[in-house]
Amino acid sequence: MEKRNLKGWLYLLPAIVFLGFFMVYPLIDVFIYSFEEGYNSASQTFFGVGTYNYSYVLRDPYFLQALKNTFILVIITVPLSTGLALLISAGLSSIKKVRNLFQTVYFLPYVTNTLAVGLVFMILFKQTDYTEGLVNLIINFFGGSSVDFIGGPYWAKMFVLCLYTIWVVMPFKILVLTSALASVNQDYYNAARIDGTSRMRIFTKITLPMISPTLFYLIITGFIGAFKAYSDAVALFGTELNAAEMNTIVGYIYDMLYGEGGGYPSYASAAAIILFAIVLTITVINLLISRKHVHY
Amino acid sequence: MSNQKDFETIERNAKRRKTIRNIIVYAFLVIWAVLVLFPFYWMVLTSIKSYSAYNSEYIPQFFTLAPTFQNYIDAFTAVPLADYFLNTIIFTAATTAIMLIVTVLAAFAFSRLQFKGRDLVFTLFLALMMIPSELVVITNYVTITNWEMRNSFMGLILPSVTSVFYIYLLKENFAQIPDELYYAAKVDGTSDFKYLTKVMIPICKPTIVTITILKVIECWNSYVWPRLITDNENYYLVSNGIQYIRENGFGRENIPAMMAAVVVISVPLIVLFLIFRNKIMEGVSRGGTKG
Numbered sequence: 001m002e003k004r005n006l007k008g009w010l011y012l013l014p015a016i017v018f019l020g021f022f023m024v025y026p027l028i029d030v031f032i033y034s035f036e037e038g039y040n041s042a043s044q045t046f047f048g049v050g051t052y053n054y055s056y057v058l059r060d061p062y063f064l065q066a067l068k069n070t071f072i073l074v075i076i077t078v079p080l081s082t083g084l085a086l087l088i089s090a091g092l093s094s095i096k097k098v099r100n101l102f103q104t105v106y107f108l109p110y111v112t113n114t115l116a117v118g119l120v121f122m123i124l125f126k127q128t129d130y131t132e133g134l135v136n137l138i139i140n141f142f143g144g145s146s147v148d149f150i151g152g153p154y155w156a157k158m159f160v161l162c163l164y165t166i167w168v169v170m171p172f173k174i175l176v177l178t179s180a181l182a183s184v185n186q187d188y189y190n191a192a193r194i195d196g197t198s199r200m201r202i203f204t205k206i207t208l209p210m211i212s213p214t215l216f217y218l219i220i221t222g223f224i225g226a227f228k229a230y231s232d233a234v235a236l237f238g239t240e241l242n243a244a245e246m247n248t249i250v251g252y253i254y255d256m257l258y259g260e261g262g263g264y265p266s267y268a269s270a271a272a273i274i275l276f277a278i279v280l281t282i283t284v285i286n287l288l289i290s291r292k293h294v295h296y
Numbered sequence: 297m298s299n300q301k302d303f304e305t306i307e308r309n310a311k312r313r314k315t316i317r318n319i320i321v322y323a324f325l326v327i328w329a330v331l332v333l334f335p336f337y338w339m340v341l342t343s344i345k346s347y348s349a350y351n352s353e354y355i356p357q358f359f360t361l362a363p364t365f366q367n368y369i370d371a372f373t374a375v376p377l378a379d380y381f382l383n384t385i386i387f388t389a390a391t392t393a394i395m396l397i398v399t400v401l402a403a404f405a406f407s408r409l410q411f412k413g414r415d416l417v418f419t420l421f422l423a424l425m426m427i428p429s430e431l432v433v434i435t436n437y438v439t440i441t442n443w444e445m446r447n448s449f450m451g452l453i454l455p456s457v458t459s460v461f462y463i464y465l466l467k468e469n470f471a472q473i474p475d476e477l478y479y480a481a482k483v484d485g486t487s488d489f490k491y492l493t494k495v496m497i498p499i500c501k502p503t504i505v506t507i508t509i510l511k512v513i514e515c516w517n518s519y520v521w522p523r524l525i526t527d528n529e530n531y532y533l534v535s536n537g538i539q540y541i542r543e544n545g546f547g548r549e550n551i552p553a554m555m556a557a558v559v560v561i562s563v564p565l566i567v568l569f570l571i572f573r574n575k576i577m578e579g580v581s582r583g584g585t586k587g
Contacts, residue, residue, distance in 0.1 A: 007488070008411030015402035015463060016417075022455040023424055026435030033434065088328055091321045104570075105329045107577060108336070111569040113517050115535045116558040119542060120335040123342070123551055134338075134356050167332070175581050228430060231519050231535075238543060250430055257437055258524050268434050276431055 033269035046266075053270035062242050063271060066252040072158060073165060073248070074226040081166045082218055085173035090203070092174070093181045103178065110171035118235020121164050125149035150237065157237065157246055165232050169225065173218050180214035181207070216290040220283055227279050230254070249275045339562075343367050343555035350552050367556035376529065377557055380537035387452050387522075387533055388515035394457045395511055396504070402463045404492050407470035408478065418467075425460045437524050447528040456521060462507040465582070469503040470496055506579035509572055516565055534561045 033039065034054070038047035057063050088106070092099055109117070124134050127148040131137075136146040149156045188206050197205075208215075230250040233241055241247035242255065249271065256268035342350065344363040371377050405411075406418050436455045445451030473496060481491045497504065519535035526532060532540060541557055569576055 004409070005411040008405050008409040008414060011401045011405035011409060012417065014398040015421075015458070018398060018454075018458045019421070019424060019460070021439070022436055022458055023427060023432055023460075026432035026439070027427060029435040029438075030431055088325065091325050094321055095318070095325070102325055102329060103577075104573060105332055107573075108332060108566065108569070110580065111513055111565045111576070112336075112562050113535060113538070113565070115519055115538045116561045117335055117339070119538065119554060119558055120339045123555075124335070124338060131354055131356060137355060167335075170332075172580065175577055179581050224428075228428065234519070234539065239539065253430060253434070254520065254524065257434055265434050265438055272431050272434060276428060279428065 030269045030272060033266050034273050036266055039264075039266040053266045054274070057267055057270045057274065060267075062247060062255075063249075063252050065242070065245060066247040066249050069158070069161075069246060070227060070229065070248045073162060073229055074223060076162045077165045077169070077226050078219065078222040080162075081169050081173060082215070082222060084166070085170055085177050085218070086215070088170075088174050089177035089181055090207075092178050103175075106174050107171045109168055110175075114168060114231045115235045117168075118164060118232060121160065121167075122150055122236050125160050127152070151244075154245060157244065160236055161233055161246060164236060165226065165229060168232060169222065173222070176214060176218060177211065180211040184210045212290075212294045216286070216294050220286045220290075223282050223286065224279055227275065227282070249278075336562075339555050339558050342552055343559050345552050347550055347552055367552045368560070370550070370553040371556040371560060374553065375537070375541050375557070377537065377541075377560065379530065380532050380534050381560075383531060384516060384533045386449060387456075388512055390449065391453050391456050391515050392508055392511045394453065395459055395462065396508060398457060399459065399462045399466055399507065400492070400497065400504070403466035403470050404488075404496065406463070406467045408492075408496070409488070421460050421463060425464065433521065433524070436521075440525055445525075447526050447531050449531070451525050452522055452531065452533075456515065456518065459507075459511065462511070465507060466500065466503055469500045473499055502575070505572075506575050506582075509568065509576055510579050512568070513565060513576075537561075 035049050035051065036046040037050050037052045039045075092102060095102075125136075126133050127136060127146060127150070132140065132146050133149070135149065140146060147153065147156045149160045184207060188210070189202065192202050192206060228250050229248045233246050233248055233251060237244040237246045241251045247255070253268045253271045253275070256264045256271060341358070341360065344365070344367070345353075345357075345360050346362065346364045346366060349360070349362065402421075406414065406421075433455075440446060440451045440455065443451075445454070477495060478491060481495060486494070517535065518533065519539075522531075522533045522536050523539070526536065529540070538557065538561060541554060
């Protein structure tokens with residue numbers, strides 16, 4: 001028995017070593033960092049213990065800007081992308097021809113490098129000395145005036161960021177929703193059809209309740225994912241996100257850690273824990289709401 | 297007679313309504329497909345326009361009659377794109393290989409071996425799945441800096457290896473293999489390790505392939521950790537390379553060359569996707585996290 005115990009642990013050893021060093025220890029450490037005041041990363045010393053890091057972060061205008069940006073991004077992209085994905089998946093499951101082709105095309109953004117394609121979006125929206133950019137030309141064609149979406153007003157930049165975020169997250173949602181729709185038992189639909197139920201009613205009374213667990217799963221993961229937005233913003237506006245007023249909470253954490261304003265792991269830790277607290281709260285609220293509305 | 301007529305009218309109306317509905321659905325689906333594909337089209341198109349042609353187009357042309365490959369040559373000569381590529385391949389291959397070894401061994405221990413504390417450790421592993429990487433990246437950054445592994449492959453690879461979710465996925469798959477096989481192998485005097493490599497891994501090959509592909513995609517697109525840990529161009533991965541090119545390379549305005557680099561970076565994963573389409577989509581719907 002002793003030997004068998006040892007053997008089991010031996011097989012687990014690599015995983016435990018990796019997880020211990022790079023997940024468990026950091027998890028404890030980040031809480032400690034966040035309470036160490038005046039931490040100096042060069043000498044690895046600190047003055048005292050307290051909540052100063054939190055109050056500093058919460059008063060930092062850059063953090064507040066990042067907080068605001070992230071919340072706007074979440075509130076706009078999560079409902080829009082989920083709703084749009086639901087429409088597209090419903091459309092997909094009602095057709096037979098070329099369905100596979102559509103599914104393949106829709107999935108493409110998932111396997112592409114966020115930073116690389118973000119550059120294409122930037123070019124489509126950017127106004128330069130040479131050209132207004134394709135999107136602006138379309139706006140001009142319909143009689144509107146040009147807007148610099150990349151270096152211009154706040155709402156224009158936020159619009160592009162939301163658009164790109166939705167473009168990036170759609171493949172996953174469409175894929176999951178399409179397979180959820182396919183798994184709904186056809187008997188329900190047949191029964192409803194015999195009763196002469198209208199399509200709208202079938203959708204709201206059968207389809208939606210049947211896929212509601214998946215829908216809520218997508219909403220929860222969507223919230224979590226959108227709160228962690230970062231590389232989309234970098235792809236569009238470059239690494240100087242504070243200057244572009246387009247920073248996100250995660251961006252703020254990394255900026256505090258490294259880069260132009262970096263070298264403050266304590267502030268970064270405090271911000272990371274604030275982010276974690278926000279995400280946890282939202283997830284719990286989501287779960288409470290879902291318990292009321294989801295039919296398992 | 298009039299009954300027959302009514303019936304025909306109703307049938308014709310229903311048919312017409314169905315056609316209209318189909319047209320609307322297809323139109324909607326085509327619009328989204330165009331929105332998805334257009335950035336790809338634009339990136340390939342721009343990459344084969346010559347620099348002077350691109351900059352003289354006030355109104356961008358939707359096609360080009362004089363395609364050029366000069367931009368691709370520029371992308372490989374003006375910036376060390378080939379080096380970024382090589383770095384990414386080394387990083388991806390090493391990370392995925394180590395991840396596979398760690399994952400297979402752990403999944404085997406959890407699913408096949410009996411030992412004290414196994415279930416407790418497994419629960420702890422599951423709990424770790426909920427920890428966002430943003431929370432641990434700070435300490436990892438400090439750890440790697442202290443170990444003086446910044447700007448090294450070790451520093452890039454080590455913290456990227458662990459994936460609790462893949463251990464979970466593989467463990468579930470391993471657990472489906474009937475116990476009888478194991479006892480039969482034991483009677484024949486097969487060692488545990490041999491049973492793992494000769495029986496379990498071949499049986500669960502589809503899942504192993506799936507997690508390999510998912511990890512490759514993850515590695516190829518990773519940006520945040522490499523950005524934190526490398527500031528030496530010799531260790532840039534493609535994501536960082538693209539960002540660097542955008543901010544410094546090609547004299548900022550050479551958009552066609554930039555797009556050529558973007559195409560070169562995107563193609564490997566798109567090819568991988570088209571080959572393993574079903575495996576990837578199935579794997580992602582079971583455990584994708586992006587989005």
